Amino acid sequence: MNLQGTHGSNGRFGRFGGRYVSEVLMQVLIELEEAFESYYPTVEFQRELGVLLKDYGGRPTPLYYAKNFSELIGCKVYLKREDLLCGGSHKLNNSLGQALLAEKMRKKRLITETAAGQHGISAAMAGNVLGLEVEIFMGIRDMERQESNVKRMRLLGARVTPVKTGSGNLKDAVSDTLREWATCTRTTHYLMGSTVGPHPFPEIVATFQSVIGKEIKEQIVEKEGKLPDAIVACGSGGSNAIGAFRPFIGEDEVRLYFVEGGGSSLDADNSAAAFVLGKPGILHGAAMMVMQDEQAQIKASKTRAVGLNYPARGPEISHLCETRRVESGYAFDHEVFEAVRVMCKTEGLLPALETAHALAYVLNHHDEFDQDSILVVNYSGRGDKDLETIAGYFYGN
Numbered sequence: 001m002n003l004q005g006t007h008g009s010n011g012r013f014g015r016f017g018g019r020y021v022s023e024v025l026m027q028v029l030i031e032l033e034e035a036f037e038s039y040y041p042t043v044e045f046q047r048e049l050g051v052l053l054k055d056y057g058g059r060p061t062p063l064y065y066a067k068n069f070s071e072l073i074g075c076k077v078y079l080k081r082e083d084l085l086c087g088g089s090h091k092l093n094n095s096l097g098q099a100l101l102a103e104k105m106r107k108k109r110l111i112t113e114t115a116a117g118q119h120g121i122s123a124a125m126a127g128n129v130l131g132l133e134v135e136i137f138m139g140i141r142d143m144e145r146q147e148s149n150v151k152r153m154r155l156l157g158a159r160v161t162p163v164k165t166g167s168g169n170l171k172d173a174v175s176d177t178l179r180e181w182a183t184c185t186r187t188t189h190y191l192m193g194s195t196v197g198p199h200p201f202p203e204i205v206a207t208f209q210s211v212i213g214k215e216i217k218e219q220i221v222e223k224e225g226k227l228p229d230a231i232v233a234c235g236s237g238g239s240n241a242i243g244a245f246r247p248f249i250g251e252d253e254v255r256l257y258f259v260e261g262g263g264s265s266l267d268a269d270n271s272a273a274a275f276v277l278g279k280p281g282i283l284h285g286a287a288m289m290v291m292q293d294e295q296a297q298i299k300a301s302k303t304r305a306v307g308l309n310y311p312a313r314g315p316e317i318s319h320l321c322e323t324r325r326v327e328s329g330y331a332f333d334h335e336v337f338e339a340v341r342v343m344c345k346t347e348g349l350l351p352a353l354e355t356a357h358a359l360a361y362v363l364n365h366h367d368e369f370d371q372d373s374i375l376v377v378n379y380s381g382r383g384d385k386d387l388e389t390i391a392g393y394f395y396g397n
């Protein structure tokens with residue numbers, strides 16, 4: 001691959017980000033950047049996206065005061081209910097935005113990749129709404145693990161293409177999708193699923209997801225008359241976290257916590273904690289914190305939460321953690337399952353395994369928060385998709 005960073009462009013977050021891609025993709029990324037900058041701010045785009053988010057997606061999502069969970073933690077905990085967005089997670093915010101952008105750019109087809117299937121499903125939904133063909137690349141191992149989501153994507157009319165290279169998971173699927181894109185950029189938009197990849201993707205995804213943080217700000221001020229003391233979000237690429245954090249990054253009194261997948265232990269073969277085990281490197285066209293071995297070969301990440309199973313952290317969250325504006329933490333698989341049990345019991349809500357990382361962090365660190373502290377947990381998704389894994393953990397199969 002021909003390495004070419006965009007030095008001096010605004011695609012940099014400190015030493016992270018950039019655009020390390022082939023000539024072919026460089027051109028199309030510049031076109032995408034220009035299209036985003038010209039369409040996104042227009043009244044028409046804002047109005048159309050607003051209607052889609054509201055009437056199709058169900059925004060604004062509620063900010064729920066979780067009274068019983070709060071009593072257990074010892075401070076006030078609010079849940080930003082992205083599980084109630086249509087499709088069951090925050091993913092649709094970005095998919096609707098990018099599908100609308102693709103339609104404006106007169107593309108006919110969306111391609112993307114998915115791990116757990118959540119992003120694939122939201123891309124298929126958004127593609128159908130905007131009248132675009134959808135093809136989804138998925139690691140062969142992930143396809144076996146997420147059989148029901150594969151069926152759902154196919155039912156929605158998307159083509160699901162197995163990726164057999166590498167270890168057959170998300171990292172390999174992203175590589176294959178970038179390769180495919182280079183052959184069909186004229187007709188096709190790559191609907192990147194998280195705040196990763198070459199510039200302008202991290203910026204586009206962050207912009208579409210920041211609707212979460214904007215709503216949190218309005219809702220918490222309405223309920224509490226002030227900003228929260230802390231916001232906690234789980235993540236891998238960082239899209240739900242950056243979406244929740246963005247409007248608060250300049251508010252120094254609001255502490256921001258990012259929770260990644262600890263896996264079964266912090267041993268590099270059994271974890272997805274790239275902030276603990278990784279170092280700066282280049283993957284999928286951008287400089288990020290990446291899990292790699294001595295020879296700079298990418299290491300496979302491992303966690304039971306498929307949506308957190310990516311060996312790198314996006315450029316913006318990498319930078320925010322490096323500069324300590326955001327505090328990074330992790331939760332181990334067994335703590336995550338315990339957090340699921342607690343949320344089910346206290347609030348009657350079944351969280352996604354990814355989301356339960358943020359809850360586990362709050363449970364483990366509750367003594368760091370004063371009694372009158374106000375915490376917002378970005379409740380990124382519901383756990384129906386994980387029911388078998390969760391039931392298997394508690395009751396055996």
Ligand SMILES: *Cc1c(COP(=O)(O)O)cnc(C)c1O
Pocket residue numbers: 089090091118119193194195234235236237238239240241307308352354355380381382
């Ligand atoms: C995909 C997913 C995540 C992780 O992705 P980010 O881009 O880091 O937000 C977290 N929670 C849920 C429910 C997801 O579906």
